[in-house]
Amino acid sequence: MPMTAVARSTAMPAAAAVPSRHRPHEDVQALLTGTLFVGLGVVLFGHVGLLSGGTAGLAFLLHYATGVSFSLWFFLINLPFYWLAWRRMGAPFALKTFAAVGLLSLWAFLIPRWISIGALAPGFAAVAGGLLVGAGMLMLFRHRASLGGFNVLVLYLQERFGWRAGHIQMGLDCAIVLTAFALREPVQIAWSVLGAVVLNMTLAINHRPGRYMNV
Numbered sequence: 001m002p003m004t005a006v007a008r009s010t011a012m013p014a015a016a017a018v019p020s021r022h023r024p025h026e027d028v029q030a031l032l033t034g035t036l037f038v039g040l041g042v043v044l045f046g047h048v049g050l051l052s053g054g055t056a057g058l059a060f061l062l063h064y065a066t067g068v069s070f071s072l073w074f075f076l077i078n079l080p081f082y083w084l085a086w087r088r089m090g091a092p093f094a095l096k097t098f099a100a101v102g103l104l105s106l107w108a109f110l111i112p113r114w115i116s117i118g119a120l121a122p123g124f125a126a127v128a129g130g131l132l133v134g135a136g137m138l139m140l141f142r143h144r145a146s147l148g149g150f151n152v153l154v155l156y157l158q159e160r161f162g163w164r165a166g167h168i169q170m171g172l173d174c175a176i177v178l179t180a181f182a183l184r185e186p187v188q189i190a191w192s193v194l195g196a197v198v199l200n201m202t203l204a205i206n207h208r209p210g211r212y213m214n215v
Contacts, residue, residue, distance in 0.1 A: 022143055027096065030139045030140065031100055031103060034135075034138075035100050035140070035147075036107055036136070037139070038104055038132065039108050039111050040107075041128070041130065041136065042070070042107075043108065044125040044129035044132070045125060045126075045192075045195060046060070046063075048121075048125045048188075049188050050122065050188055050191055050192045050195055051180050051184065052195065053169065053172060053176045053200075054150040054172060054176065055074065055077045055081070055147070056147070056149075057173065057176040058073070058149075061179075064183050064184070065183060069109065070108055071106070071109040074104065075101060075105040077149065078148035081148045081149050082097065084153070085097050089159075093144050096143065096145035097145050100147055122187070123194070125195075130194070130197070130198030131199075134198065134200070134202025138202065138206050141155065150169060166203030166204025169203060173196040173199070173200060174193060174196055180192070
């Protein structure tokens with residue numbers, strides 16, 4: 001019996017609702033592009049002495065305190081979090097996260113050697129850097145990868161309990177930034193908080209459970 005128009009109209013949305021998996025080359029593209037965006041945002045933050053949240057914020061603090069490069073600190077700080085990623089989120093997520101952390105460390109090392117920034121207003125660095133980092137992290141999240149550290153924790157909490165990743169990350173990031181008063185000027189802390197808010201609002205608005213179906 002031929003399918004009626006009503007049956008077709010009922011079946012088509014159901015078929016369209018089935019998510020398609022990302023292919024390996026799409027994951028590679030997302031890892032390269034997402035970490036590049038984050039790397040550009042990190043360079044903007046670092047150029048004017050701002051901080052970010054999470055393990056990147058800790059890496060910035062240690063960089064400012066010791067003079068050792070951000071790239072090295074960021075890579076080392078994230079090592080303990082791979083166990084959680086592997087146990088709670090699965091081997092593919094852990095491996096892509098390891099690749100993303102390595103790529104970001106590489107971009108953060110190379111980008112200042114490829115571009116030269118003259119005058120840069122801290123307010124613009126905070127907003128543009130927050131948007132770049134948020135957009136880059138969004139790409140990684142949608143391909144089941146992260147930048148390690150708190151990213152692993154908040155994604156686990158979102159998948160396990162449905163809590164908004166952006167809201168959790170915002171609270172953690174602001175707490176990290178506020179610990180930096182011993183090393184940064186209050187105005188730099190204020191701009192850093194703005195950058196953290198912009199970053200995490202980008203995630204909160206665009207990364208909601210069930211909104212994006214591809215994995």
